[in-house]
Amino acid sequence: MQWSNILLGFETAAQPINLLFCLIGVLLGQLVGILPGLGPAAAIAILLPVSFTMAPATAIILLAGIYYGAQYGGTITSVLLNVPGESSSVVTTLDGYQMAQQGRGGAALGIAAIGSFIAGTVANLVLMVIGPLLADVALDFGPAEYFSLMILGMATITIFTSGSVVKGWAMAAIGVLLGSVGKDIISGVPRFTFGVRELMDGIGFVPVVMGLFGVADVFLSLEEEGEPTVIKAKVRDALPSGEDMRRSGWPIARGTVLGFFLGLLPGAGSVVASFASYAVEKRLSPTPEKFGTGMIEGVAGPESANNAAAGAGFIPLLSLGIPATAVMALLLGALMIHGIQPGPMLFSLHPEIVWGVVASMYIGNLMLLILNLPLIPLWVKCVEVPYAYMFPLILLFCLIGAFSLQYSLFDVGTLIAFGLIGYLMKKLGYEPAPLILALILTPLLENGLRQSLMISQGSPMIFVTRPISAAFLFLAALILLLPILPGRRRFVGSES
Amino acid sequence: MTDGISRQGDVARSIRGDVVGGLVLLVLGGIAAYESVQYGLGRWSAPGPGFLPFGASVLIIALALVIVPRELRGAVQPETGQVTSKTTLRDVLAVLSSMIAYAALLSVIGFLATTALFIGFLLRFVGGKSWRVTLFVAAAVAIAAHILFVVLLAVQMPVTPLGF
Numbered sequence: 001m002q003w004s005n006i007l008l009g010f011e012t013a014a015q016p017i018n019l020l021f022c023l024i025g026v027l028l029g030q031l032v033g034i035l036p037g038l039g040p041a042a043a044i045a046i047l048l049p050v051s052f053t054m055a056p057a058t059a060i061i062l063l064a065g066i067y068y069g070a071q072y073g074g075t076i077t078s079v080l081l082n083v084p085g086e087s088s089s090v091v092t093t094l095d096g097y098q099m100a101q102q103g104r105g106g107a108a109l110g111i112a113a114i115g116s117f118i119a120g121t122v123a124n125l126v127l128m129v130i131g132p133l134l135a136d137v138a139l140d141f142g143p144a145e146y147f148s149l150m151i152l153g154m155a156t157i158t159i160f161t162s163g164s165v166v167k168g169w170a171m172a173a174i175g176v177l178l179g180s181v182g183k184d185i186i187s188g189v190p191r192f193t194f195g196v197r198e199l200m201d202g203i204g205f206v207p208v209v210m211g212l213f214g215v216a217d218v219f220l221s222l223e224e225e226g227e228p229t230v231i232k233a234k235v236r237d238a239l240p241s242g243e244d245m246r247r248s249g250w251p252i253a254r255g256t257v258l259g260f261f262l263g264l265l266p267g268a269g270s271v272v273a274s275f276a277s278y279a280v281e282k283r284l285s286p287t288p289e290k291f292g293t294g295m296i297e298g299v300a301g302p303e304s305a306n307n308a309a310a311g312a313g314f315i316p317l318l319s320l321g322i323p324a325t326a327v328m329a330l331l332l333g334a335l336m337i338h339g340i341q342p343g344p345m346l347f348s349l350h351p352e353i354v355w356g357v358v359a360s361m362y363i364g365n366l367m368l369l370i371l372n373l374p375l376i377p378l379w380v381k382c383v384e385v386p387y388a389y390m391f392p393l394i395l396l397f398c399l400i401g402a403f404s405l406q407y408s409l410f411d412v413g414t415l416i417a418f419g420l421i422g423y424l425m426k427k428l429g430y431e432p433a434p435l436i437l438a439l440i441l442t443p444l445l446e447n448g449l450r451q452s453l454m455i456s457q458g459s460p461m462i463f464v465t466r467p468i469s470a471a472f473l474f475l476a477a478l479i480l481l482l483p484i485l486p487g488r489r490r491f492v493g494s495e496s
Numbered sequence: 497m498t499d500g501i502s503r504q505g506d507v508a509r510s511i512r513g514d515v516v517g518g519l520v521l522l523v524l525g526g527i528a529a530y531e532s533v534q535y536g537l538g539r540w541s542a543p544g545p546g547f548l549p550f551g552a553s554v555l556i557i558a559l560a561l562v563i564v565p566r567e568l569r570g571a572v573q574p575e576t577g578q579v580t581s582k583t584t585l586r587d588v589l590a591v592l593s594s595m596i597a598y599a600a601l602l603s604v605i606g607f608l609a610t611t612a613l614f615i616g617f618l619l620r621f622v623g624g625k626s627w628r629v630t631l632f633v634a635a636a637v638a639i640a641a642h643i644l645f646v647v648l649l650a651v652q653m654p655v656t657p658l659g660f
Contacts, residue, residue: 050649166566170521170559176552177528184545189535191545192528219591222622223584388623389633392615395591396641399598399614404651412599420592428517442548450543458541 002132009355013363018061018356021054025062026364027371029069034077034085034379038394040070042214044330046397048206048337049404056338057353061360063334067327068120068310068361071270072368075112075303076379079105083383088270088306091278095291095298106373107240108299111248113372114240115304119256120365123311126260127318128358131347135319138344143455144462147448148472150441153322155476156265157434165480168434171425175435178203179442186450198410205333205439207402207414212432213326214398215419218391220426244296251281251301259305263312269325270306270313277305311361318346318354321444326433329440518564525556587622594618607646607653612638 012018032043044063051059074086079096092112099108141149158168181192182202193199240248258280259273281301282291291298313324321342323329335342340350347354402415422432438445456462464470531546532553538544594617601610616634619625625633645651 049651053649166559166562170556170563173552173555173559174521174524177524177549177556180549180552184535187536187545189545191535191549192531215595219588222587222591388619388625391591392618392623393637395595395618396611396615396637399595400641400645400651400653403599403602403653404645407652409599409602412595416592416595416599419595423588430517446548449548453540453543456541458539460540 005132005351005355006128006359008351009357009359012057012352012356013061013359017055018058018360019363021058021062022065022360022364023367025065026069026072026368029066029071030073030076030368030371030375030379031382032066032085033070033073033075033089034382035390036077036083036085036383038390039086039213039217040067041209041326041330042217042394043070044327044334045206045209045213046394046401048330048334049401051334052337056335056340056350057356059334059338060331060353060357061364063331064314064357064361065364067331068307068364069368071307071310072113072116072372073379075116076109076372076376077383079108079112079299080376080380081383085383088274088310089303090271091274091302092299094278095293095295098292098294099296099299102294104294107244107296109373109376110240111244111296111300112303113369114245115248115252115255115300116307117365117369118252119259119304119308120311121362122256123260123263123308124358124361124365127311127315131315131319131354131358134315135344135347138320141344141468142466143448143451144466144469145448145472146444147452148463148469148476149320149322150445150448152472152476152479153324153441154434154438155479157325157437159479159482164429167430171430171432172434172438175438176442176445178208178435179439180446185443185447198408203439204405204411204414205436206337206405207411208418208439209326209330209333209436210398210402211415211418211420212422212425212436214394215415216422216426216432218394219419219423221387221391240296247296248300251277251297252304254280254284255301255304256308259308260312262305263309263324264315265324270309273305273309274302277301314358314361317342318357319344321346323437323440326436329437333440515564515567518560518567521556521560521563525553525560529553529557590622591618603654606656608638608642609656611641 013022028043028047029040032038032040043066047063047066051062054062070086071088074084074089075092075096077083077085078089078092079100082093082097084090084093096105096108096112099105138145154169154172158165158172177192179202181199183190183200190200255273255277258277259270262273262276263269278291278298278301281297282288285291285295285297287295313328316322316324317328317332321332321344323332332342335346335353340346340353398415398419399412402411403409405411425432452462453460462469463473529550532550533546535546535549536544537546537550594614598610598614601613605613612634615637616630619633620627620630646653646655
């Protein structure tokens with residue numbers, strides 16, 4: 001443990017401005033988690049331009065708060081209204097809503113908050129210990145290791161996003177093409193610019209993300225007819241009983257560990273973690289047939305797992321500069337826009353930012369634990385706001401956000417174009433996440449590829465003769481073969 | 497995120513949609529491959545600017561060649577297939593054109609007025625709200641957005657000579 005750095009982190013996080021934005025972040029995150037039409041990726045994309053005016057640490061503290069805050073918020077609507085606000089809380093509806101109908105909504109929400117807090121804190125602690133160690137190891141990475149790591153990242157994201165793997169790879173390849181738009185760094189040759197001056201510096205990823213997530217989601221939501229029928233459950237007993245706590249202990253512990261390891265994998269993230277935890281708890285239970293009728297284990301496990309995964313996702317981001325999910329890719333983009341190059345040097349070059357963000361996550365998790373129950377009546381009111389009022393606001397925020405990036409209508413055009421593209425993609429079963437990841441990773445991927453080949457004088461064997469690189473590629477191959485193996489259904493799709 | 501819920505009756509339509517998607521990929525991959533060659537592929541020992549894009553294009557073409565025949569044979573369960581009804585198509589087009597109009601009008605009539613028009617249009621013609629509600633909410637949102645972005649966050653949105 002690096003005590004002086006941890007202290008530095010808490011000093012940064014405890015500055016009034018950072019405390020304030022941490023609070024704003026987790027509250028916005030909860031709100032975003034509650035509103036079904038708006039996910040954390042879209043919300044972070046919308047707020048990116050606003051965060052440029054802040055100090056880098058403050059900006060990342062705010063954006064990170066939205067992410068883990070959303071994990072708490074999604075739970076509330078899952079339990080009380082049977083409407084998962086977030087995909088990582090879908091599985092919570094199975095037993096959480098049943099509990100609420102039996103008048104035990106408070107216990108479900110309480111145990112979810114406690115489990116989330118424990119899992120988030122543990123993930124954070126482990127991040128503090130292994131983050132710097134991993135960064136040290138990664139300092140020895142050459143271009144070959146980076147290239148193979150990127151391939152691993154893309155392999156995992158294509159496997160874990162819903163939809164077909166073939167289509168996932170097609171999206172990743174499109175992302176590589178989009179990422180190569182603009183002047184080639186090595187030769188200066190303009191690529192895919194077709195004479196458009198604004199494309200010389202590449203396609204801005206913020207308008208692309210806002211389009212693919214924010215605008216496209218509005219189009220998709222417009223198709224859903226009518227408002228969701230909301231059946232409200234009362235919160236009577238506000239806190240879990242001693243019996244509840246006893247039954248939830250092991251599920252929380254297992255969910256934390258499972259979620260943590262799944263969260264480390266690039267591309268897996270909290271959705272997979274929550275489903276995996278539910279499956280594990282059901283299998284281990286002496287009464288698996290009771291799952292789905294209001295078993296507290298079915299809430300405690302998944303809710304801990306998704307938070308542990310959310311926390312663990314910060315490890316590859318901060319120590320390797322590799323985003324594990326679309327949201328992490330956005331945070332990476334935010335760092336880069338602030339002039340900070342993410343990667344193994346981040347811990348040593350910008351300790352105040354890394355440790356400040358890590359420390360703020362402790363504080364933010366604590367804020368969420370305290371605020372969670374008292375704010376429930378307010379959040380339930382928010383769900384009742386009709387979508388007819390929400391979508392114009394989402395679109396307006398996207399438009400303002402895109403324009404304010406560099407006060408250019410070109411970015412607004414990019415936003416609109418990718419909104420339409422994202423809508424059509426979704427209609428045809430193509431997921432945007434691999435595209436976004438590839439778009440962001442392409443500069444690193446291309447550098448790694450070209451430099452490796454120059455070093456090896458043209459022999460692609462360099463990627464398999466270097467042990468770490470070979471290990472990454474082996475893992476990637478293994479992950480790709482996973483769905484082809486007999487008897488193994490993809491668990492993302494099959495559970496829902 | 498929406499998950500792919502498919503209904504039996506939509507199978508035919510969705511297969512056609514998937515073929516279209518595959519063909520779009522094929523064309524995209526073809527154009528990108530051609531362009532990449534123009535930029536220079538370089539040699540294995542000194543990859544040029546077209547090296548990686550060419551690789552990605554070849555991958556896209558290869559995947560498209562997997563996707564199209566697979567969908568034609570109908571071998572896979574369609575993952576898509578919600579039929580877009582006329583109403584939603586109308587809504588999507590209305591939203592799309594309102595966003596384009598927003599971009600076009602922004603520097604002409606300023607942030608405040610454009611925002612009010614944009615919100616008003618969507619509430620009335622897509623949201624189906626009454627004129628009274630529309631006018632009130634549009635004005636309120638425009639003023640709030642002006643205060644939040646222009647005054648508080650100092651975002652330099654275009655304003656008319658009148659200052660809003």
